[in-house]
């Protein structure tokens with residue numbers, strides 16, 4: 001499972017999203033940034049920043 005916590009990018013935000021598919025996590029994160037943080041122009045650098053902050057949270061492995 002891949003998890004993105006918005007607080008790692010936007011301090012103070014406790015929103016997060018998880019999905020098996022990293023592309024879906026990025027998609028949800030971009031939608032959240034647009035809707036909640038008014039990032040209407042999603043730059044490639046923001047997508048890269050999201051990808052760098054996605055964590056592997058496979059609970060069965062631990």
Ligand SMILES: [Zn+2]
Pocket residue numbers: 006007010013014015032036037
């Ligand atoms: Zn947020």
